[in-house]
Amino acid sequence: MLKLENITQSFEGREVLRGISFSAEKGEIVSILGPSGCGKTTLLNIVLGLVRPTGGRLVYDGEDLTRVPMERRGFNIVFQDYALFPNLNAYENIVYGLRNVKNRTTDAEVKDLVKLLGLEEHLQKKIDELSGGQKQRVALARTLVMKPRLLLLDEPLSALDGLIKESIKARIKTIARQFQLTTLIVTHDPEEALTLSDKVLIINEGRIAQYATPMEIVSAPANDFVEHFILSQLTIKRDNIYKLFEGSGR
Template sequence: MLKLQNVSKQFDRKVVLDDINVEIKTGEIVSLLGPSGSGKTTLLNIILGLTQLDHGRIIFNDMDLSNVSMKNRGFNIVFQDYALFPHLSAYENIIYGLRNKKGLVSETELQEYIDFLELKPHLAKKIGELSGGQKQRVALARTLVMKPKILLLDEPLSALDGVIKESIKQRIQSIAREYKLTTIIVTHDPEEALTLSDKILIINQGNISQFGTPQEIINQPNNDFVKEFILKQLQIKRQNIYNLFGEKYA
């Protein structure tokens, strides 16, 4: 379990996160959702260890990681732009992090990850020869082989559309279920959060507006901001809302 206790952060005296308290269960997919500048990316970076919090604690499986370095937390991130090495093949990208981690995964495990993400036909290709969805799968494989304790994803679907986006959604859900891997996703898109997540943490101006299941957020929005942001400002596709929650909310 991951617990965020009274997490706060300021930049240049501006409060970016104010007293964030959340508990995330093992294997859950949780989306950090909010408008630009709401503090969601800062919170992701604090969990990762890339940004130091000013106040509060990060507790993972009863261990206080608040002052533990990013390297020693064992959490891994897939960045929005994938951060793949263009001069290397897909396979070389996947195993890149294992150079200094000999024995972390067996050859059998490595092939299981590759097969799970259906990457075998693309292993010899350079990154420039891959589609957006294939690049995303390579980035996921490169992260999974490091056996992360928590998987962090920064806007994983923003560069994708249509069938490819739906395919990657399913992959992310399958990864979380198959490996019981707690997965935390930053997104600005309510549709993505509603269709992908077990829970959604809606952040506005550094504060929690609501934390709950997609059904709870749709059926019982905590305040006007949640209702406006989810149902009006970003104009979620009516058909997706209908499929998830019924005609009343479409």
């Protein structure tokens, strides 16, 4: 469904991305993982259409979108800070984008999505009355009612912890499976990427360090960087590392 071919990006003569090539199938969750400054957010912006790559191609469903503007791609993003409207309640935020798009999503579909995300009791609340997890679910709902062809998430769990984080992870997985929605997630957290994704794209200094399933990365890291970056940030010992995949379906 999504294919990037030899994507490069330079800003003021500084090369940020160097020959990035990978593909993601329909309904797959792919995490883009790496340290700060590695180029992962730039890559997400290229896919979204906010940034045009210096070189390479971006193809979706057989169509070359490299020079197609963002508003014509049909991709949608949930930003790290949620970008919700504070003067509107949760429901008004969710349906805001439908005002200028007729027949995109029915009232019944909105209701089903609200139920899927567990937001029924929060619809009349103002944004400042919601918890971090509730804001994240409202932001997801607002994006999903627009029926995106591709879902992009920028650090969706960074402000969450504990049971709330696990709940949002479960909902993201359910959404990807139920709607067969290809999903790209930018994260700096290896444990988050390994337990949430079908595949993980690890970037180091603008290059792909490894692109593989979580199990492949854990069992056979491609190089010293991958092994150190992954293992140094996990909260469990290496002997118990495979517990990351219990109940995750990975």
